[in-house]
Amino acid sequence: MATQPAFLLYLGSVIVLVVLLILYFAPRYGHTNVLVFTGICSLMGSLSVMSVKALGTALKLTFEGKDQLVYLETWFFMFIVATSVIIQINYLNKALDTFNTAVVSPIYYVMFTSLTIIASVIMFKVLHHQLLITSC
Template sequence: MNSIAYAFAPAVLVTPLGALSVLIWTVMGAYFLHEEVRTLGRLGCATCLLGSIMLVLHAPPDEDIQTIDEILNLAIQPLFLLYCSLVTGFSTYMIYVVAPKSGRTNPLVYISICSSVGSISVMAVKAFSIAAKLTVGGENQFSRPSTYAFLITLVVSTLTQMNYLNKTVDEFPASLINAMYYVVFTTCTLSASFILYGGFNTTEVITTLSRLRVPSQLRHSIADTIENG
């Protein structure tokens, strides 16, 4: 169902809605696993929910994609290729160097792996979901090699992500992992989405700031800083 959602809405809208899973997982962990949720944990869940509401309310519109090759052209841009290279290098280092030493004592080790790799899987699942949607609409995208390139990326990245997410849950309390994973995963996914679809431009940032209830002096100061580079 998450994959279907990515076909009809931007990742910056769908991903923050995962805050609901933080709340549900926390309640289930407390009820079924008898894990204690303290005041700080409740505050963290509330903060995740509030931040997600703000992101959802001010999410930009989705791109109008006509063919899967359009997404491929975006994916091979230098900035996104650099991001993918950084994710690959970082996750490889964490898997083979850091995880064997600190994976069972520091939850951020496994979380950083599955979150960074997960941001790539979200971009791939969105591309593949759009290909499926266009195919159902009468424009066959499965005759294009780019569809299968995204499918292979999706399978590899999702298997890696799920593997280390399961390891994290095995080693640490679910009430701790859920909120931490949500925050790191959402940050990585939004960063990947902004880079892939060019979400960081001055006009959109200033428009979003103008919609938020930020004091006018602070808002103008931030806008001037962005315009001046």
């Protein structure tokens, strides 16, 4: 499911947005707008949750005897997990150093949860499945 075109489009969009936020918006607006640093954390957080899900499935299949470590996708999602965790920690610390915790925490929680739900809907095609059920 993680290699479906819709999810890969989401993955690419998030990566482009994060690079744009890091390279353009963070230096200019990061210290005055709480949404910049928390946006980077939330976007990368949604990727890390989906990548951990894909990695967990690959490890489960590997333990069942179907070696998934030979596939490039498994290593790609391992790289995404490691990279996203490092970026999240870095920018969450910047947000907490710059802004009050009472402001950062709720914004981060809502953005992270919303983006993770969106990523899950895309990855697992929940909305498509629900539309098929209601149309029958």
